[in-house]
Amino acid sequence: MAETIVNGQDCKGTTVCVTGASGFMASWLVKRLLQKGYTVHATVRDPENEAKVRHLLDISGAAERLKLFRAELSEDGSYDAAVAGCHGVFHVATPIDFEPKDPENDVIKPAINGTLNVLKSCTKSKTVKRVVVTSSAATVSINESAEQNQYIDESCWTDVDFLQTKKPPTWSYPVSKTLAEQAALQYGKEQGLDVVTIIPVLVVGPSITPSVPSSVQLALSFLTGNPHTLQAIKGMQLVSGSVSLVHVDDVCSAHIFLMENPSAEGRHICCPINTSVPQLAKYLSKRYPQYNVPTQFEDVPQTAKVNISSKKLVESGFSFKFGIDEIYDDAVEYFKTKGLLN
Template identity: 50%
Template sequence: MKKACVTGGNGYLASALIKQLLENGYHVNATVRNPDDIAKVSHLKKLEEIGTLKLFQADLMVEGSVDEAVIGCDYVFHVAAPTNLMSDDPENELIRPAIQGTLNVLKSCLKAKTVERVVYTSSGSAVSVNQQKGTGYVLDEEAWSDVDYLMGEKPPTWGYIVSKTLAEKEALKFASENQMDLVTIVPTLIVGPGLSLEVPVSIHMALSLFTGDEMWINGLSAMETLSGSISMVHLKDIVRAHIFLAENPSASGRYICTAVNTSLAEIASFLTKQYPQYKVFIDVHDIPAKAKLSLSSKKLIQAGYEFNYNMEEIFDTAIEYGKSKGMLPKQDHS
């Protein structure tokens, strides 16, 4: 019976990962800030029906805080990360906690002496934010976002991007210095129905061209402007990829995980054709026709991983979920 620890267990990706691990027969320890906060952990409590799940209170900023949770674990999935994208104090609310929290988790894994591999969840934003001009770039695991540019220019959400970039670099460095088996997975925008009652941010973004919500449409547009593309992966695919990389003995280093690389104009065109019953709220003439770049999942695919969800299936899932939440406008049958 394999045992795994997942940090930040009540989060969108982490809770879906815990569910899949339990369904695969794992015993799971999950860290949360407050196991007694029923509003935050009720969706995890339901998962106890599937298998053995234990919740541990942990503050990742405190060294040793996750010692108890990782003892006896074969794999540790470090998913937790500060995510306040619009923080007024990125240095203290995002960057320092992301780095320190990651190092504290890795130190606990070293101490445990049972952990075979750590899988660290990074972000596509740690790869693609750069000042290159033009289009047609294909980025792989060698690429890193330009931290000097981000800290100098401070574009929107710069603090989060710097935090993910530097935390991943520090994790790889620590693992190398301590002969630790660490793999980092680099997901793009994760879209899929989450387990908690809240509608995930990514669903709001994915459906924004149907709902007409300007804040979320602007979010998609800003993502393309800053990251160079709108790249997506289904929640179920990214969860499977985490487990695949933990269990694959030959996995090492970074792995980009994205099923779709596209642009706002291409999404608008695709949605108009694919779902004619809905009005698409955007004028494609006002936006760039093509994305600047794409992210390559070639390394992950060559390791033997297969994606189950393409663009059409990602949006089909989002729309079904959106309907169930009453998010979508009445269909246009004219």
């Protein structure tokens, strides 16, 4: 059996780094890691910005085992200090701007170069045994030539040429994630660094961040009736072929599973649920009759075109704890606490 990457049984004394720690997924990951006993080096762009870091400092165990570091994806060597002495690194940060003025320089280049920047710091550290890079289903599912019921596994890649030529809405984000994941895997191979990628679908659930995550707003647009996000989730199905969902807690558990599982290698899709806008709307209107969920959608296919599969992750021993009922019940409760649903 390969060497254990980090000590998953007793994490005391094991230090890991989380990049982009103030964000939705990363802050939940920090919470889970502290709960497990890890010491966490969390990178943020501005540790002095109380509004952006208070939710991290308030996590139980933070006073003893959380240390904040300033780091910026576009600055060479910026991650050296945070990664030094760490056993594992979760690279979660990415530039997120769905309507950038300059897609190449605002999103695509910083995602690729930022990822390489983090990986170079890992090599320099000489202590990092594995890096788990957070990719996205946007790197596997966008392909014009996909057939009905197309099975999507880790051998699939999004068609970057199609995106760069046709420029559908938000095209630069999937391009940035695809090229950054490819660069990470290639760097790992060439430099002998153990790089594993995780490929989550739309992440939904509660959040400890001060602002409400855009992915949760997207998933709840059926209940809030927000026309802008409703349009966006339809666009997601039209471009990607499905609406696929995962609970934030499951996606964080899968990150930790991939860090702790010695035999993990390469890409891992993290997707328990594939559906479509019309099917999801019908389900939500039955489950939450108190909200006025629209159920007539003529402008998107009734069923998902693709089936994004987590077979590899599940066969390596990971189990999802949250189904569609829990994903939405938790997100609805969260929206109520934020005053966004009654």
